[in-house]
Amino acid sequence: MAQTILPLPPLDWLRSFEAAARLSNFTAAAAELGLTQAAVSQHIRSLEERLKHALFIRLARGVELTPEAAAYLPHLQSAFAVIGNSTRELFEPRTIQSVTIRSPISFAVLMIAPVLPEMATSLPHVQLQIETIHTPADYGERSGMLDIRFGTGSFAGRQADRLTRETLTPMAAPSLARMPDWTELPKLTVVGAREMWGEWFAAARMKPTIGPAHKFDSFVAALEAARHGAGMVLGSRPLADAALRDGSLVTLSEFALSGGAGHYLTAPSGAHLSRAEDDVRQWLATVFGQRMADRRSI
Numbered sequence: 391m392a393q394t395i396l397p398l399p400p401l402d403w404l405r406s407f408e409a410a411a412r413l414s415n416f417t418a419a420a421a422e423l424g425l426t427q428a429a430v431s432q433h434i435r436s437l438e439e440r441l442k443h444a445l446f447i448r449l450a451r452g453v454e455l456t457p458e459a460a461a462y463l464p465h466l467q468s469a470f471a472v473i474g475n476s477t478r479e480l481f482e483p484r485t486i487q488s489v490t491i492r493s494p495i496s497f498a499v500l501m502i503a504p505v506l507p508e509m510a511t512s513l514p515h516v517q518l519q520i521e522t523i524h525t526p527a528d529y530g531e532r533s534g535m536l537d538i539r540f541g542t543g544s545f546a547g548r549q550a551d552r553l554t555r556e557t558l559t560p561m562a563a564p565s566l567a568r569m570p571d572w573t574e575l576p577k578l579t580v581v582g583a584r585e586m587w588g589e590w591f592a593a594a595r596m597k598p599t600i601g602p603a604h605k606f607d608s609f610v611a612a613l614e615a616a617r618h619g620a621g622m623v624l625g626s627r628p629l630a631d632a633a634l635r636d637g638s639l640v641t642l643s644e645f646a647l648s649g650g651a652g653h654y655l656t657a658p659s660g661a662h663l664s665r666a667e668d669d670v671r672q673w674l675a676t677v678f679g680q681r682m683a684d685r686r687s688i
Contacts, residue, residue, distance in 0.1 A: 490520075
């Protein structure tokens with residue numbers, strides 16, 4: 391036997407019921423909705439007939455909900471809230487919202503800054519605030535909703551979207567690349583875990599030479615020094631790709647070391663991102679994800 395499906399009541403009946411139930415008064419509901427008291431009463435009588443249940447107990451002053459109406463009201467209010475929120479999010483002009491991202495300074499300068507004009511076009515409602523960090527310990531000073539972190543993708547208490555996949559290749563200014571033995575060039579090193587010259591020479595099965603070295607606390611500083619001819623840098627790609635494209639740096643070896651690490655956009659596990667934060671997360675993941683795919687296809 392087919393089940394009878396109760397047709398949905400008209401929206402104006404439901405609006406009159408919700409207002410009268412919330413205000414416990416037909417006259418007050420009519421004033422709020424811009425209707426007459428007779429119209430609100432008619433809407434509610436029609437709704438009661440449709441549902442085949444009384445919704446109000448008429449009192450000398452005001453009205454009181456029946457048990458069925460009291461159970462129905464929160465579901466109706468929740469549905470109205472969903473419709474209202476969806477309407478505002480989809481159709482109202484978006485106000486400018488600020489989104490903060492903490493990022494290693496090298497990634498902020500070499501990767502985020504170049505795409506900001508494109509982001510401004512795609513996400514005109516977002517105002518980005520970038521806070522740069524220099525060491526992993528800087529992340530622990532306060533919790534951040536969106537952080538860009540370097541590693542293999544495992545970050546305690548945080549979910550991660552991969553943005554880059556790093557490879558390392560020695561690079562120098564074109565004038566230095568003409569030297570008979572590039573391994574004798576001064577090494578431009580990055581202090582801390584980013585110092586990878588020993589690993590690169592070992593993987594390339596080459597013997598490193600002992601010579602002068604200049605130390606920097608960020609890759610972007612070492613890269614800039616290399617562009618000016620101060621020595622050779624172990625170039626992290628794709629961070630160094632722009633310098634290779636404009637010719638200010640050239641690779642010194644065909645061998646590239648890849649350890650599977652890269653940059654990730656992270657957020658606290660299970661966190662509820664604002665719409666603007668989620669827009670930024672999806673946009674960055676899409677843009678940099680496409681770049682990774684393009685590099686693999688070359």
